[in-house]
Amino acid sequence: MPGNDTAAIIARWPAEGTPKHKPMLILAHMDVVDALPSDWTTDPFELVEKDGYFYGRGSGDDKGGLVPSLVALLKLKEAGFKPNRDIVILFTGDEETQGKGAELGATEWRKWTEAEFALNADGGGGAFTRDGKPLGFGLQTSEKTFQTYYFRTRNPGGHSSRPRPDNAIYDLADALKKLQGYRFEPALNETTKVYFTERAKQEGTASSAMQCAPGWPTPPTARALTASNPIRSRLA
Numbered sequence: 035m036p037g038n039d040t041a042a043i044i045a046r047w048p049a050e051g052t053p054k055h056k057p058m059l060i061l062a063h064m065d066v067v068d069a070l071p072s073d074w075t076t077d078p079f080e081l082v083e084k085d086g087y088f089y090g091r092g093s094g095d096d097k098g099g100l101v102p103s104l105v106a107l108l109k110l111k112e113a114g115f116k117p118n119r120d121i122v123i124l125f126t127g128d129e130e131t132q133g134k135g136a137e138l139g140a141t142e143w144r145k146w147t148e149a150e151f152a153l154n155a156d157g158g159g160g161a162f163t164r165d166g167k168p169l170g171f172g173l174q175t176s177e178k179t180f181q182t183y184y185f186r187t188r189n190p191g192g193h194s195s196r197p198r199p200d201n202a203i204y205d206l207a208d209a210l211k212k213l214q215g216y217r218f219e220p221a222l223n224e225t226t227k228v229y230f231t232e233r234a235k236q237e238g239t240a241s242s243a244m245q246c247a248p249g250w251p252t253p254p255t256a257r258a259l260t261a262s263n264p265i266r267s268r269l270a
């Protein structure tokens with residue numbers, strides 16, 4: 035990969051005969067976030083199956099998306115399935131770091147990755163009850179990313195023999211405490227509105243998070259949303 039020592043793979047399963055549709059693209063990433071073996075009870079870089087769970091760095095993100103995608107294609111091939119459109123896979127190796135593979139996939143490699151739509155195994159996902167009843171399948175249409183802000187405080191300063199009650203470091207600490215207490219108001223989009231509407235049907239609107247469902251008179255603050263379930267703070 036230009037710029038780093040990871041690899042990416044693009045592979046194509048051509049349609050049988052003349053394709054009826056434009057290709058579909060399946061995306062996943064092969065790399066994992068770093069892991070300190072001393073923090074682990076098993077070797078983080080070896081997949082271990084224990085008591086019904088998989089242990090291993092990245093067994094969820096994104097081997098849990100990558101491996102089933104690949105296995106599904108292999109099984110389809112084995113079963114004699116003949117695709118009526120090309121199926122293209124793009125597996126990248128730097129999603130957790132530079133994201134160059136995805137960037138190239140959307141630009142320079144477009145001649146190989148061009149598709150009618152892409153399915154990214156790294157987002158969304160389904161869940162089952164313990165007895166195997168499907169709970170639903172969530173689709174992720176976008177992802178929040180981080181934003182870096184810098185705080186700088188200035189103060190006339192002085193001499194340590196004559197300490198003053200104010201101080202640039204304290205000003206910075208005050209600002210950080212204010213930041214800690216600040217919560218943005220939830221801003222729902224088309225996807226999250228549908229999500230809350232559907233979940234409200236399953237769970238009712240008793241929990242404060244579900245009061246985000248459209249039509250609820252006073253949507254809760256993001257703080258209430260986070261308090262009820264931190265995972266849901268990503269949705270608003």
Ligand SMILES: [Zn+2]
Pocket residue numbers: 063095096129156
């Ligand atoms: Zn991921």
